[in-house]
Amino acid sequence: MNDLRSKLKISEEALKALNDFLLDKDNLIINDLFKIIDKHKGCRSPYRLKF
Numbered sequence: 001m002n003d004l005r006s007k008l009k010i011s012e013e014a015l016k017a018l019n020d021f022l023l024d025k026d027n028l029i030i031n032d033l034f035k036i037i038d039k040h041k042g043c044r045s046p047y048r049l050k051f
Helices: 002-006 012-023 028-039
Strands: none
Touching: none
């Protein structure tokens, strides 16, 4: 089981690449995602329980 868990590790290089992708102000995918979120009045957690 620990062998499988070790395969989940994200290298520092891969994590930096992901952060660079997500934080790029010219990233059309993320910019369009933000437009969709804004159109639907924000982002709510799907895990929030309502009683």
